[in-house]
Amino acid sequence: MSSILRLSLKPLTRSSPLLFTQKQPFLLRQFSSCSIKLQEAQAETSQPEQQQPQISSTKPIPQPTKEVPDVNTFLAKIGRDMTEHADLFENNWEKLFTISSKKLRDSGVDCQARKYILYWRDQFSKGQPLKTYHKLVKKNGGERNLRAYSAEKLIKDRIALAQLQKAYRKSAGQSKHQERLWNTLHYKKEHGLA
Known part of the structure; x- marks a missing residue:
């Protein structure tokens, strides 16, 4: 038990695994069986592979x-x-x-x-x-973009409404101006002022 504690407290160096395996024969057997399996796997992969048809x-x-x-x-x-x-x-x-x-x-x-x-x-x-x-096709810009799409649409709708109102006021002002001109011309003709 004391050798395990001593080994765990020492920092590992390049020479440490050798000392560690000399003191612990059980672990040495475990490592050696793993290394044998690793060597066998490497030997299998290093052998030239036979040409197998690729499916x-x-x-x-x-x-x-x-x-x-x-x-x-x-x-x-x-x-x-x-x-x-x-x-x-x-x-x-x-x-x-x-x-x-x-x-x-x-x-x-x-x-x-x-x-x-x-x-x-x-x-x-x-x-x-x-x-x-x-x-x-994503409706309203998709679920993740719904808020941004709704806000952008609201801004565009307000701009379009403001443009329509401006165009209506302009056309209404022009029609009132035309009506005043027509009234003044007829008034002058009726009273012989023109």
Whole structure:
């Protein structure tokens, strides 16, 4: 017990583990078994690997149906202008169902389109009918921006109302001015002043 306390109070140096393992045979056995396992794992990884065929997808590729006979029809049915990515798949059914998300990204497909294509690919594999989900538009700037959007809208509405009032006053003033001119002209004609 005293040797454990002595060791715990001393600062560790490069020579400390050697002394520590000499005094504690149980811990030495533990460390040696770990180091043997580590050496075995390193030996396995250092051996030249045999060429194994790389499987990009483990799921079976579904067969085309009457409604969806090819890749272009598939992309047209899911909508959102996915047909612009048709040249990437080269109208190859197997390529559509085996291409990875990383390859899509490297080919320049943006994140939302990539997720949308992969989602519908998975749904089609499960037997779901294809349909278009339109992009959702946030109402009033979204939940997080609701206060700022409401305040900005209120300011814009007040500015628009002030502009309308100003235009109305201007048109009302012009019509009163026209009415006064008309009255003075008729008054002068009636009384022969003009």
